[in-house]
Amino acid sequence: MTQPSPTPIKDALQSRAPIDSTQVQGWMRTRRDSKDFSFIELNDGSTLRNLQVIAKNTLPNYPAVQRLATGAAISVTGALVPSQGKGQKWELVADKIDIVGTADDSYPLQKKGHTAEFLREIAHLRPRSNLFSSVFRVRSRLAFAVHQFFQDRGFVYVHTPIITGSDCEGAGELFRVTTLDAEKIPRMGDGKIDYAKDFFARPTYLTVSGQLEAEAFALALSRVYTFGPTFRAENSNTSRHASEFWMIEPEMAFCDLNGNMDLAEEFVKYLVAYGREHCPDEME
Structure with missing residues (x-):
């Protein structure tokens, strides 16, 4: 089976119909763990909005996925399906998650507001x-x-x-x-x-x-x-x-x-x- 070409997250969020297999790439904004799966908010810079990725515990590298922190770069292949949650039309159920690069807890852009003065001190990351x-x-x-x-x-x-x-x-x-x-x-x-x-x-x-x-x-x-x-x-x-x-x-x-x-x-x-x-x- 051929690997699908990466889809910009903006296009995925604007999709008119479910997609059986698609690939997105980006940087993790947040990760929230449940009993049997994790919710990952992914952004690739193509849009202000994030795409929610569902990572099930059946993934072969699920323990590594659970260790991912904000800022990690990943490539996700899976099915784009209607979202069960509020505030989003689509979500991606992952069949495969490739970890491109990790980030540790010192990554400065956490899920909170940042002042312009603070962003000026991290000029290499502020485009994110x-x-x-x-x-x-x-x-x-x-x-x-x-x-x-x-x-x-x-x-x-x-x-x-x-x-x-x-x-x-x-x-x-x-x-x-x-x-x-x-x-x-x-x-x-x-x-x-x-x-x-x-x-x-x-x-x-x-x-x-x-x-x-x-x-x-x-x-x-x-x-x-x-x-x-x-x-x-x-x-x-x-x-x-x-x-x-x-x-x-x-x-x-x-x-x-x-x-x-x-x-x-x-x-x-x-x-x-x-x-x-x-x-x-x-x-x-």
């Missing part, structure tokens, strides 16, 4: 938390929606430089890019930096905006947009300032202020509707 996994699933969907919105309206996607010699009309403070040794800066006779010895032979920076390039392309392609990383070096240590972020900048030829406002309003409405449709669990 509900908060971060939800944020990045929504971000992934909305990034796709940005492109879909503009592509459906005839805009051309333009990749603008990340390293530039322009400050884009003074849009923000700049991060300098250089190959010069900071401890041995070469200088000319008048004391100014000798950029001839730098990689680009001139002052260069991380971009604060792709606007200048997009304006030039709009005067050739009519409708363009940029969507990429942007850097601002304002020394403002607040929650409202990010030194690196992604920015969306459409540019249109033959367009007035009213057309600009109409596009912006349509764009915001489109993204909100798209997020509500495709990420309902994460948006709640």
Whole structure:
């Protein structure tokens, strides 16, 4: 019998009918033991919701399954059946559980709420938390929606430089890019930096905006947009300032202020509707 291809837990939970044999893989959120079987909550990052796995004591490695702790990675093959419990449509009755990797009791993401400060201390594991996994699933969907919105309206996607010699009309403070040794800066006779010895032979920076390039392309392609990383070096240590972020900048030829406002309003409405449709669990 051929091994079934792994099914994302999101697809398993949205199944329209029972499945005799399917395979899911993921990380154990919790395990609860009963007399003859164990309940395992499994998540693979494809959805906010967990899939309940029923591990019976007839499994050949059931004693090892009972020792699994939160964070363990497992691969489960079994039958997807209607759930007997409340709050879930389907559950997986395991015929086989392969233990891919174990986790001990020191695993920090236990079944409880965690503050942003605590998650910052475990950056390598925080994508597994509900908060971060939800944020990045929504971000992934909305990034796709940005492109879909503009592509459906005839805009051309333009990749603008990340390293530039322009400050884009003074849009923000700049991060300098250089190959010069900071401890041995070469200088000319008048004391100014000798950029001839730098990689680009001139002052260069991380971009604060792709606007200048997009304006030039709009005067050739009519409708363009940029969507990429942007850097601002304002020394403002607040929650409202990010030194690196992604920015969306459409540019249109033959367009007035009213057309600009109409596009912006349509764009915001489109993204909100798209997020509500495709990420309902994460948006709640």
